[in-house]
Amino acid sequence: MEKKITQTVIEAVKALYGQDVEEKQAGLQKTRPEFEGNLTLVVFPFVKIARKKPEEVAEEIGAYLVEHCDAVSKYNVVKGFLNLSINDSSWLSTLAAIDADEHYGEKQATEESPLVMIEYSSPNTNKPLHLGHVRNNLLGWSLAQIMSANGNKVVKTNIVNDRGIHICKSMLAWLKYGNGETPETSGKKGDHLIGDYYVAFDKHYKAECDELAKQYIAEGMTEDAAKEKAKQEAPLIKEAHEMLVKWENNDPEVRALWSKMNEWVYAGFDETYKALGVGFDKIYYESNTYLEGKDKVEEGLEKGFFYRRDDNSVWADLTKEGLDEKLLLRSDGTSVYMTQDIGTAKLRFQDFPIDQMIYVVGNEQNYHFQVLSILLDKLGFKWGKDLVHFSYGMVELPNGKMKSREGTVVDADDLIATMIADARQTSDELGKYDDMSEEEKQEIARIVGMGALKYFILKVDARKNMLFNPAESIDFNGNTGPFIQYTYARIRSILRKAAAEGLTPTLPSAVEMNEKEIALTQKISEYGAAVAQAGKDYSPSGIANYCYELTKSFNQFYHDYSILGADTAEQKQLRLVLAANVAKTIKNGMALLGIEVPERM
RNA sequence: GGUCUUGUAGCUCAACUGGAUAGAGCAACAGCCUUCUAAGCUGUAGGUUCUGGGUUCGAGUCCCAGCGGGAUCACCA
Secondary structure (H helix, E strand, O other), rough: OHHHHHHHHHHHHHHHHHHOOOOOOOEEEEEEOOOOOOOEEEHHHHHHHHHOOOOHHHHHHHHHHHHHHEEEEEEEOOOOOEEEEHHHHHHHHHHHHHHHHHOOOEEEOOOOEEEEEEOOOEOOOOOEEEEHHHHHHHHHHHHHHHHHOOOEEEEEEEEEEEOOOHHHHHHHHHHOOOOOHHHHHHOOOHHHHHHHHHHHHHHHHHHHHHHHHHHHHHHHOOHHHHHHHHHHHHHHHHHHHHHHHHHHHHHHHHHHHHHHHHHHHHHHHHHHHHHHOOOOOEEEEEHHHOOOOOOHHHHHHHHHOOOEEEOOOEEEHHHHHHHOEEEEEEEOEEEOOHHHHHHHHHHHHHOOOOEEEEEEEHHHHHHHHHHHHHHHHHOOOOOOOOOOEEOOOOOEOOOEOOOOOOOOEEEEHHHHHHHHHHHHHHHHHHOOOOOOHHHHHHHHHHHHHHHHHHHHOOOOOOOOOOEEEOOOOOOOOOOOOHHHHHHHHHHHHHHHHHHHOOOOOOOOOOOOOOOOHHHHHHHHHHHHHHHHHHHHHOOOOHHHHHHHHHHHHHHHHHHOOOOOOOOOOOHHHHHHHHHHHHHHHHHHHHHHHHHHHHHHH
């Protein structure tokens, strides 16, 4: 409908002033509630063409639209704003179109659709997931749903950082202080168990450093130099490095231990992923990929993109692009982070015909991805130039950043458990579902608790740092996930009652609509635009805000008008259809955020 | 210091990409459960959108300068 009006506007300008205008300039926006009308055209872009006052232009276009466009019943002009009123039958057919489509406003992928790969999560295997990872995982999953709803084929991927010095630290500590403890014998989740040994390593290592530093100072070194040397010379860190060398040389014992401990961690991660409701189509492990990429670098070297220094290290000179020089291979020939990312890119492209690549990685790596994009482009990856670094801000605590060393991390599993327990407590206090079984109650608490957590994180613009206050925790009132879920549950309840009366929501062929009914129809119809915009901006927060607005509109409607107690049968049917489609849209929108909705709560 | 990013109510966040009088939720105060679920609804109060210029019919949004947060500039990942 909106498109048709826009077309007619373009026609009108052509007919009245003899000029072609672009669709963008003839775009409509929603009329502000304080003015009469549903859609508004801003006519300022046309006044130059018309050589007339804005009011006159608006009048002329308005008159043209009423005459040539069935949907427009009347208009009014305020300064340069042309407010259009849409007639009931057009709204009714809009609603009919929405009602007919289970996934109104979303696009299905076809054979020809571009393939988008989204990398997210990418954990290290030496410690459990924390709140920062939660933000990453929720954003990544939601982004995948949004890209998919915009008609893309989506492959969700995860690159697990399963090798390196940090793993060796945990392994070493486990050997030294562990007494053969396993997840089974300790009752700990595997990732937490390994994380504890990582912390244990750090504790002992620090103690060694302090002792050594004292010794060096006694021998006459300055404090800074002593500390620096102690860090290098501590027996524990040396042992860890030896272990890493053994790992790289495929030492069977080290490899066996490594596999065993990683398995524990993966089992732990899987639980957390499951609780978060996220998953992957393809998981890559750095232990398999970290040697890849070297030949790509060699290839670039041959083609003259890169150069070799006297010490045998390989570099890319990006000063022409306004960046620095970047190391790609160390002088001993081993690869660095950048080389590995080139390698994974190569493997991924072998596995999938990628058209677009999205990396969900924190904003501290902005520079890295700027460089990666240029390098991949030079090396001939067609999607390299336009790769998207979906960069998100840090989660901060009231007294600063999360620091694992200072013990100020918010653990993901703890947080999830707390949210669910809080949801449970709230609903027990409200006493709404005393008739339910324990399992049902717990399931609702899970949906609501997770909904609160997810919405809280996803409603914020991803680029921005966000604040999380553990003491105040997460609200269940106001602009929250539970508020939206609650509205959904109430609508479902109404629809159940209607069904019990033998009513199936069916749209009447003609009915008079009041202002609020029109507003609600309009709000629902905006879902498609919200999805499209979110796809363009890579913006889960856009969907979250839309869901909130829709919910708020419905709640006001719910408060002002009775649905089951409507005056006429037609009106009742209209409102039931409206309610059903609000519920549907909430459900679909929340699904794009990875948030479930309960039938009751 | 260079580059990137951010600055909106006491607090946490919006504002459909340049449109009309900048909106919500917390917190505060005043109301609404005999009526489809009160995790709700209504009202009051709260703003020089960091500062100063510029671009134009119009700027929280774009450009320039400054000030304040954050990130990054490793033969770490």
